[in-house]
Amino acid sequence: MKPNSKTNRLAHNAKRHWGERLIEALLFITAAISVLTTVAIVYVLVSESIRFFQHVSLWDFLTDTQWTPLFDDAHFGIMVLISGTVVSAFVALAIAIPVGTIIAIYLSEFASSRVREIAKPTLELLGGIPTIIFGYFALLMVTPLLQKLFPELPGFSLLSAGIVMGIMIIPYITSLSEDAMRAVPMSLREGSYAIGSGKLHTALHIVVPAAVSGLAASYILAISRAVGETMILAVAAGMQPNLTWNPAEPAATITSFIVQVALGDLPHGSIGYQTIFAAGLTLILITLCFNILGLWLRRKFREAY
Amino acid sequence: MTNDTNTNALTTARLRKLIARGKLKDRLFQIVGVIFLTAGLAVIFLLVSDMIMRGLDRLSLDFFTNFASRRALQAGILSAWVGSLLVMLVTAFAAIPLGICAGVYLEEYAKRNWVTDLIEINITNLAAVPSIVYGLLALGIFVYALGFGQSILTAGLTLALLILPIIIVSTREAIRAIPTAIREGSMAAGATRWQTCRYHIIPYAMPGILTGIIIGLARAIGETAPIITIGALTFIAFLPPLPFTEISAGVTAAPFDWLMSPFTVLPIQIFNWTSRPDPAFEANAAAASFVLMAMVLTMNCVAIWLRYKMRKNIRWQN
Numbered sequence: 001m002k003p004n005s006k007t008n009r010l011a012h013n014a015k016r017h018w019g020e021r022l023i024e025a026l027l028f029i030t031a032a033i034s035v036l037t038t039v040a041i042v043y044v045l046v047s048e049s050i051r052f053f054q055h056v057s058l059w060d061f062l063t064d065t066q067w068t069p070l071f072d073d074a075h076f077g078i079m080v081l082i083s084g085t086v087v088s089a090f091v092a093l094a095i096a097i098p099v100g101t102i103i104a105i106y107l108s109e110f111a112s113s114r115v116r117e118i119a120k121p122t123l124e125l126l127g128g129i130p131t132i133i134f135g136y137f138a139l140l141m142v143t144p145l146l147q148k149l150f151p152e153l154p155g156f157s158l159l160s161a162g163i164v165m166g167i168m169i170i171p172y173i174t175s176l177s178e179d180a181m182r183a184v185p186m187s188l189r190e191g192s193y194a195i196g197s198g199k200l201h202t203a204l205h206i207v208v209p210a211a212v213s214g215l216a217a218s219y220i221l222a223i224s225r226a227v228g229e230t231m232i233l234a235v236a237a238g239m240q241p242n243l244t245w246n247p248a249e250p251a252a253t254i255t256s257f258i259v260q261v262a263l264g265d266l267p268h269g270s271i272g273y274q275t276i277f278a279a280g281l282t283l284i285l286i287t288l289c290f291n292i293l294g295l296w297l298r299r300k301f302r303e304a305y
Numbered sequence: 306m307t308n309d310t311n312t313n314a315l316t317t318a319r320l321r322k323l324i325a326r327g328k329l330k331d332r333l334f335q336i337v338g339v340i341f342l343t344a345g346l347a348v349i350f351l352l353v354s355d356m357i358m359r360g361l362d363r364l365s366l367d368f369f370t371n372f373a374s375r376r377a378l379q380a381g382i383l384s385a386w387v388g389s390l391l392v393m394l395v396t397a398f399a400a401i402p403l404g405i406c407a408g409v410y411l412e413e414y415a416k417r418n419w420v421t422d423l424i425e426i427n428i429t430n431l432a433a434v435p436s437i438v439y440g441l442l443a444l445g446i447f448v449y450a451l452g453f454g455q456s457i458l459t460a461g462l463t464l465a466l467l468i469l470p471i472i473i474v475s476t477r478e479a480i481r482a483i484p485t486a487i488r489e490g491s492m493a494a495g496a497t498r499w500q501t502c503r504y505h506i507i508p509y510a511m512p513g514i515l516t517g518i519i520i521g522l523a524r525a526i527g528e529t530a531p532i533i534t535i536g537a538l539t540f541i542a543f544l545p546p547l548p549f550t551e552i553s554a555g556v557t558a559a560p561f562d563w564l565m566s567p568f569t570v571l572p573i574q575i576f577n578w579t580s581r582p583d584p585a586f587e588a589n590a591a592a593a594s595f596v597l598m599a600m601v602l603t604m605n606c607v608a609i610w611l612r613y614k615m616r617k618n619i620r621w622q623n
Contacts (some may be wrong), residue, residue: 031473034431037427099345106342109341123342125349126346132597201327207403210373229370234530234576268449277445291430
């Protein structure tokens with residue numbers, strides 16, 4: 001070996017070291033953009049909401065039973081919008097959680113790999129369909145169908161929007177849950193089969209508990225999707241504010257109200273403009289609660305193999 | 306001794322019964338699973354066939370080359386599909402590099418400390434933030450604070466932020482599936498951390514990353530709510546300026562003028578047609594939905610095909 005080859009190598013290493021540092025710093029910045037996004041969201045929502053709450057007291061906002069922000073006699077009772085949001089999300093989840101979980105268990109534990117290879121991507125296609133198309137589907141296909149079963153159902157209803165929302169959410173639950181269950185090592189299943197358990201027993205008592213953090217995550221995602229879904233409700237649930245717990249009625253949700261306002265031409269800085277940010281803040285607080293719950297569930301039940 | 310064989314016989318019989326019952330349950334569950342799965346797939350079929358039936362008459366070349374119009378039979382989607390493509394271009398340019406880099410950082414570089422925890426919690430939360438909230442963010446920041454207005458740039462960046470968590474999460478999940486032995490092997494051969502990422506981790510994670518990118522873009526192309534929220538116009542009868550062409554007498558468009566142009570996108574055009582009381586527009590909505598759906602399905606099919614091809618090349622032993 002020549003005497004200077006070692007110093008050359010060291011110099012090369014040092015250069016590499018600085019390059020590495022630079023790359024790490026750049027990568028960190030890209031990761032930090034997510035924090036910046038959150039800060040921006042919070043800043044926009046809170047700063048406009050503060051201006052909103054200078055006009056409207058928080059007490060009125062939470063307890064008023066009317067929502068007429070753009071009328072002369074303005075009322076700002078957010079419960080009206082929350083009721084629509086909760087009812088439609090409930091209808092959607094009542095469909096999506098059982099159906100999605102069963103399909104996931106079937107695909108992960110029962111289906112042949114051929115069926116899975118075809119069915120899973122096809123289901124993901126269902127999840128990829130734009131929500132505006134689901135809105136169109138709810139308004140022009142599901143509502144007329146439901147009206148044949150229940151003739152008194154109005155042309156716009158939380159029920160048909162909720163059902164279609166449920167169908168839309170199924171693939172999210174299936175895909176995430178199936179991934180979680182597939183990640184459970186084969187040896188656990190083999191152990192269970194070896195002591196004589198059947199497939200369903202193994203699926204329900206070995207695989208599902210082992211994958212529970214993934215399942216919980218998929219349900220939480222489903223809830224957030226249902227609460228935040230906009231276009232299906234804007235198209236099929238009608239946009240008039242209505243304090244109701246009955247899914248067979250039309251009602252506005254937090255999201256469809258924002259769309260309704262945005263469709264008009266509201267001047268920057270008016271009370272109507274601020275209202276959509278207050279509604280947005282409420283929406284994000286609701287989803288935040290679920291996310292924290294989801295994070296907690298994930299931490300608590302995470303199984304590492 | 307007799308007692309012993311007696312219990313044994315009993316247990317065997319009971320076991321047989323138990324197993325038979327288990328198998329019956331297996332079969333019943335399998336039937337339920339197949340029914341639900343078929344129902345789910347039938348929805349896609351129903352949707353597509355309904356759209357074709359309603360919208361087929363409108364699907365002609367004119368439909369793609371005409372601007373929106375008040376007369377249903379003359380209305381087309383030219384400005385909408387061009388708008389959608391341009392917005393996607395901006396979104397892809399912003400979201401793909403950012404998403405992959407952030408995912409690599411979090412999996413391969415980040416130390417376990419509060420900064421990393423903060424970023425992770427943030428991404429988890431952002432993934433579940435309703436899309437309309439991104440619209441409000443864009444309205445406050447991009448449209449008014451930064452003054453981008455209701456432009457293609459605003460829409461593209463908004464959608465990029467929206468799909469960033471999807472790309473980051475899929476990148477991370479793909480990277481996490483790679484065995485530690487790969488990193489150890491690479492580093493033992495003298496590679497630095499970045500070289501390990503560049504030549505081993507990212508290529509091996511590519512199928513998962515690509516899936517995330519395509520699912521993200523397919524989601525972005527169909528997003529309506531955030532774009533309505535930024536106040537995008539629904540009636541646009543012109544195209545964004547093509548670079549280096551004459552837009553008015555003696556004025557040539559700069560290469561990036563189109564970024565600041567007003568626009569409309571397919572989902573907004575569909576919403577606009579769906580919400581009109583005149584049923585003549587229903588056919589237009591169906592035809593435009595079919596076009597949008599075809600775009601989304603094509604993207605997804607490409608993703609699936611890529612994933613399938615790449616999965617064949619790499620197989621971890623375990």
